[in-house]
Amino acid sequence: MAVVTAAATSATAAVACGACGVLPLALPAVALGTFGGVLSWFAGARIWMVAIAAVAVLGAWIWVWLESRRTARRPARSTMAIMIAASIMLALAVLWPMIEGLIVNAVKVQA
Known part of the structure:
Protein backbone atom coordinates (compact mmCIF):
# COMPACT_ATOMS: atom_id res chain seq x y z
CA MET A 1 0.00 0.00 0.00
CA ALA A 2 2.87 2.35 0.79
CA VAL A 3 4.35 1.74 -2.67
CA VAL A 4 1.09 2.77 -4.39
CA THR A 5 0.81 5.89 -2.24
CA ALA A 6 4.43 6.83 -2.96
CA ALA A 7 3.93 6.28 -6.70
CA ALA A 8 0.74 8.39 -6.74
CA THR A 9 2.42 11.16 -4.76
CA SER A 10 5.42 11.15 -7.09
CA ALA A 11 3.21 11.28 -10.17
CA THR A 12 1.21 14.16 -8.70
CA ALA A 13 4.41 16.02 -7.86
CA ALA A 14 5.73 15.52 -11.40
CA VAL A 15 2.50 16.89 -12.91
CA ALA A 16 2.57 19.84 -10.51
CA CYS A 17 6.19 20.64 -11.37
CA GLY A 18 5.40 20.43 -15.07
CA ALA A 19 2.43 22.76 -14.63
CA CYS A 20 4.55 25.26 -12.69
CA GLY A 21 7.12 25.28 -15.46
CA VAL A 22 4.81 25.28 -18.47
CA LEU A 23 1.80 27.36 -17.40
CA PRO A 24 3.67 30.65 -16.87
CA LEU A 25 4.97 30.35 -20.41
CA ALA A 26 1.77 29.09 -22.02
CA LEU A 27 -0.81 31.37 -20.40
CA PRO A 28 0.44 34.66 -21.91
CA ALA A 29 0.46 33.09 -25.38
CA VAL A 30 -3.09 31.81 -24.91
CA ALA A 31 -4.21 35.20 -23.54
CA LEU A 32 -2.69 37.10 -26.47
CA GLY A 33 -4.21 34.72 -28.99
CA THR A 34 -7.63 35.08 -27.39
CA PHE A 35 -7.30 38.86 -27.22
CA GLY A 36 -6.37 39.01 -30.91
CA GLY A 37 -9.37 36.91 -31.88
CA VAL A 38 -11.77 39.01 -29.83
CA LEU A 39 -10.27 42.24 -31.16
CA SER A 40 -10.65 41.07 -34.77
CA TRP A 41 -14.28 40.11 -34.05
CA PHE A 42 -14.94 43.62 -32.69
CA ALA A 43 -13.36 45.13 -35.80
CA GLY A 44 -15.75 43.13 -37.96
CA ALA A 45 -18.71 44.08 -35.76
Whole structure:
Protein backbone atom coordinates (compact mmCIF):
# COMPACT_ATOMS: atom_id res chain seq x y z
CA MET A 1 0.00 0.00 0.00
CA ALA A 2 2.87 2.35 0.79
CA VAL A 3 4.35 1.74 -2.67
CA VAL A 4 1.09 2.77 -4.39
CA THR A 5 0.81 5.89 -2.24
CA ALA A 6 4.43 6.83 -2.96
CA ALA A 7 3.93 6.28 -6.70
CA ALA A 8 0.74 8.39 -6.74
CA THR A 9 2.42 11.16 -4.76
CA SER A 10 5.42 11.15 -7.09
CA ALA A 11 3.21 11.28 -10.17
CA THR A 12 1.21 14.16 -8.70
CA ALA A 13 4.41 16.02 -7.86
CA ALA A 14 5.73 15.52 -11.40
CA VAL A 15 2.50 16.89 -12.91
CA ALA A 16 2.57 19.84 -10.51
CA CYS A 17 6.19 20.64 -11.37
CA GLY A 18 5.40 20.43 -15.07
CA ALA A 19 2.43 22.76 -14.63
CA CYS A 20 4.55 25.26 -12.69
CA GLY A 21 7.12 25.28 -15.46
CA VAL A 22 4.81 25.28 -18.47
CA LEU A 23 1.80 27.36 -17.40
CA PRO A 24 3.67 30.65 -16.87
CA LEU A 25 4.97 30.35 -20.41
CA ALA A 26 1.77 29.09 -22.02
CA LEU A 27 -0.81 31.37 -20.40
CA PRO A 28 0.44 34.66 -21.91
CA ALA A 29 0.46 33.09 -25.38
CA VAL A 30 -3.09 31.81 -24.91
CA ALA A 31 -4.21 35.20 -23.54
CA LEU A 32 -2.69 37.10 -26.47
CA GLY A 33 -4.21 34.72 -28.99
CA THR A 34 -7.63 35.08 -27.39
CA PHE A 35 -7.30 38.86 -27.22
CA GLY A 36 -6.37 39.01 -30.91
CA GLY A 37 -9.37 36.91 -31.88
CA VAL A 38 -11.77 39.01 -29.83
CA LEU A 39 -10.27 42.24 -31.16
CA SER A 40 -10.65 41.07 -34.77
CA TRP A 41 -14.28 40.11 -34.05
CA PHE A 42 -14.94 43.62 -32.69
CA ALA A 43 -13.36 45.13 -35.80
CA GLY A 44 -15.75 43.13 -37.96
CA ALA A 45 -18.71 44.08 -35.76
CA ARG A 46 -17.95 47.83 -35.83
CA ILE A 47 -20.85 48.78 -38.09
CA TRP A 48 -23.38 46.91 -35.97
CA MET A 49 -21.97 48.28 -32.73
CA VAL A 50 -22.04 51.87 -33.99
CA ALA A 51 -25.61 51.40 -35.20
CA ILE A 52 -26.69 50.00 -31.82
CA ALA A 53 -24.92 52.87 -30.05
CA ALA A 54 -26.64 55.40 -32.31
CA VAL A 55 -30.04 53.94 -31.52
CA ALA A 56 -29.24 53.96 -27.79
CA VAL A 57 -28.05 57.59 -27.80
CA LEU A 58 -30.99 58.74 -29.92
CA GLY A 59 -33.39 56.88 -27.62
CA ALA A 60 -31.79 58.48 -24.58
CA TRP A 61 -32.12 61.97 -26.07
CA ILE A 62 -35.79 61.30 -26.84
CA TRP A 63 -36.34 60.02 -23.30
CA VAL A 64 -34.68 63.10 -21.78
CA TRP A 65 -36.83 65.34 -23.97
CA LEU A 66 -40.05 63.49 -23.11
CA GLU A 67 -39.29 63.50 -19.39
CA SER A 68 -38.53 67.21 -19.43
CA ARG A 69 -41.84 67.88 -21.21
CA ARG A 70 -43.74 65.59 -18.83
CA THR A 71 -42.31 67.19 -15.69
CA ALA A 72 -42.08 70.71 -17.17
CA ARG A 73 -38.55 70.95 -15.79
CA ARG A 74 -35.15 71.26 -17.40
CA PRO A 75 -32.92 68.18 -17.28
CA ALA A 76 -30.18 68.19 -14.65
CA ARG A 77 -26.78 69.50 -15.66
CA SER A 78 -25.23 66.10 -15.01
CA THR A 79 -27.77 64.47 -17.35
CA MET A 80 -26.99 66.96 -20.09
CA ALA A 81 -23.24 66.58 -19.57
CA ILE A 82 -23.49 62.79 -19.87
CA MET A 83 -25.73 63.03 -22.94
CA ILE A 84 -23.36 65.48 -24.63
CA ALA A 85 -20.39 63.23 -23.81
CA ALA A 86 -22.27 60.23 -25.24
CA SER A 87 -23.08 62.17 -28.40
CA ILE A 88 -19.44 63.23 -28.84
CA MET A 89 -18.25 59.64 -28.37
CA LEU A 90 -20.82 58.47 -30.92
CA ALA A 91 -19.66 61.11 -33.40
CA LEU A 92 -16.07 59.94 -32.91
CA ALA A 93 -17.14 56.34 -33.49
CA VAL A 94 -18.95 57.28 -36.70
CA LEU A 95 -16.04 59.40 -37.96
CA TRP A 96 -13.31 57.02 -36.77
CA PRO A 97 -12.42 55.57 -40.21
CA MET A 98 -11.54 59.10 -41.38
CA ILE A 99 -9.85 60.16 -38.12
CA GLU A 100 -7.77 57.00 -37.81
CA GLY A 101 -5.76 57.70 -40.96
CA LEU A 102 -4.91 61.20 -39.79
CA ILE A 103 -3.77 59.94 -36.38
CA VAL A 104 -1.63 57.19 -37.89
CA ASN A 105 0.02 59.66 -40.28
CA ALA A 106 0.67 62.12 -37.45
CA VAL A 107 2.29 59.41 -35.34
CA LYS A 108 4.43 58.19 -38.25
CA VAL A 109 5.76 61.69 -38.90
CA GLN A 110 6.80 62.18 -35.27
CA ALA A 111 8.31 58.73 -34.82
